[in-house]
Every structure is written in structure tokens, then in C-alpha cells.
Amino acid sequence: MKKTKLLIGVVVIATIGFFAIAADHIDAPAIAGGTSDITDIYGFQAQDTDNIVFVANVQGLISPANTAQAAFDENVLFEFNIDNNGDAVEDLVIQAIPRNGKMYFFGPTAPSQTGLNSSIVTSAMTNSVDITxxxxxxxxxxxxxMRFFAGPRDDPFFMDFARYGEIIGGMATSFNNPGTDTFEGTNVMSVVVELPKTMVGSGDSVNLWVETKRKQ
Incomplete structure (x- = not known):
């Protein structure tokens, strides 16, 4: 089964009390505004400090009027890639696939093949959750x-794009405090997994990146 994969940012996450984010809102021409477009990825320590949380948000700028009709694309697989030894190659993957109102999760597990040609992991530990x-x-x-969630959420990313444009254009030198949230009132579709830190490695940090894979 042929797939395309879209690499959207890498974050380094300390496994003790640190928060990380990578953002990318509809600026990849091949997927702009599509169901595989990743807006943000997040990694942070959970309320249970023995756990870590990974979040992938897709389909940005959904209006409240359109959110009830928004849905995960069953032709798109979401993959969290985890590098736990610092070589920028995934040692573990967690994959999520939507089917018939549920999100199915596979992993974390070592992929049989790394890089852009890695395959769907179907023999790994499997969990599922009803899509909210x-x-x-x-x-x-x-x-x-482990804990799992999938469904629409308010976009948590804060960015004052109007002010950013003024700074880039030389009409301002700094952001306002607090500024204007460009994404206020818009929603995203979120895929969330919380798991024990021991499942992702034994070091002080991990690298995380997220890909979407579309079935052709």
C-alpha cells in the first residue's frame, strides 16, 4: 500500500518537567487546509509526573459552525516518532488510525523499517477510544x-499574526503584551496519548516528530 508522508517539525522533550511545542499552520502547499495538515505537536510532562503526553493537532482553523461536521480522515494515519538516543532516527513509533467512530492506537513499538518507508504497525500493543x-x-x-483521546478541541496555539506582519514589514519592533490571538475561536482535531516515561526510554530527553500518511 503506497503512502505519502509529511514531516512536520521536531521537538526535544525533557522527561522531567519540561514543555515543548512545534507549530505549523497551513503553510505546506501540498496539504494546506486538508485533513492531513498538522498544525501543532506538543510534548509535556503529565499531571502524573511519571507520565509523558504527546499531542498532534490537525485540520486547523475549523470554525465553531463547521466543527460538528469535522471528522478524522479514515485514509490518513497519524504517527508519533520517538528518538530516545539522540541519533534523529525513530526508535519507537505510536500510530493512530480512525475507523468507524473510533481511533485505534498501535505501540509504542520499534518500527520494522525506519524513515519515510516505515509500514503500518499492526502487531504492536493495540488500544482504542471512541472519538469525542x-x-x-x-x-x-x-x-x-496509557490514556487516549481523539476529537475536536479549541486550538491552544497563540500567535498574533497581524503584529508579526508588522514586525516583518519593519512597522514594529516587538510583540504587544498580551497581543491578539489569531486562532481564538477556531478549533482543531486532536490526537492525544499519555504513557509512562519508561515506555519511551531511560534517558533524560527524547526527540519527537509527527507524520501523517495518506493511503493512495
């Missing part, structure tokens, strides 16, 4: 010491 509908309480599934 817009306007309803979040559905969170807990299993195998």
Missing part, C-alpha cells in the same frame, strides 16, 4: 497504563 463529538464531554480511555 463536538460539544460533548471528552471521552478518555485508559488501558495498558
Amino acid at each position: 463529538s463536538y460539544g460533548t464531554n471528552a471521552i478518555v480511555e485508559t488501558n495498558n497504563d
Whole structure:
């Protein structure tokens, strides 16, 4: 099965009390505005300090009026790539696939092949969660010491693009405080997994990047 893969940013996440983010809002021409377009990835220590949380947000700038109709594309697979030894090659992957109102998770597990040609991991530990509908309480599934969520959320990324344009254009030298949130009132589709730090490695940090793979 042929797939295309889109690499969207890499973050380094300390496994003790650190927050990291990589952002990219609809600026890749091949996928702009599409169901595989990744807006942000996040990694942070969970409320349970023995755990770490990974988040991938897709389909940015969904208006509240359109969010109820927004859905994960069943032809798109989401992959969290985890490098735990600093060589910029994924040692573990967590893959998520939407099917019939559920998000199915595979991993974390070592991929049989690294890089852009890695395949779907179907023999790894499997979990699933019902995809939360817009306007309803979040559905969170807990299993195998992991927690899972998938569904629409308010876009948490803050950026004052108007002010940014003024700075780039030489009409301003700094951002306002607090500034204007360009993404206020818009939503994204979120894929979230929380898992014990021991599942991702034994070091002080990991590298994380997220890819989307579209079935052709």
C-alpha cells in the first residue's frame, strides 16, 4: 500500500518537567487546509509526573459552525516518532488510525523499517477510544497504563499574526503584551496519548516528530 508522508517539525522533550511545542499552520502547499495538515505537536510532562503526553493537532482553523461536521480522515494515519538516543532516527513509533467512530492506537513499538518507508504497525500493543463529538464531554480511555483521546478541541496555539506582519514589514519592533490571538475561536482535531516515561526510554530527553500518511 503506497503512502505519502509529511514531516512536520521536531521537538526535544525533557522527561522531567519540561514543555515543548512545534507549530505549523497551513503553510505546506501540498496539504494546506486538508485533513492531513498538522498544525501543532506538543510534548509535556503529565499531571502524573511519571507520565509523558504527546499531542498532534490537525485540520486547523475549523470554525465553531463547521466543527460538528469535522471528522478524522479514515485514509490518513497519524504517527508519533520517538528518538530516545539522540541519533534523529525513530526508535519507537505510536500510530493512530480512525475507523468507524473510533481511533485505534498501535505501540509504542520499534518500527520494522525506519524513515519515510516505515509500514503500518499492526502487531504492536493495540488500544482504542471512541472519538469525542463536538460539544460533548471528552471521552478518555485508559488501558495498558496509557490514556487516549481523539476529537475536536479549541486550538491552544497563540500567535498574533497581524503584529508579526508588522514586525516583518519593519512597522514594529516587538510583540504587544498580551497581543491578539489569531486562532481564538477556531478549533482543531486532536490526537492525544499519555504513557509512562519508561515506555519511551531511560534517558533524560527524547526527540519527537509527527507524520501523517495518506493511503493512495
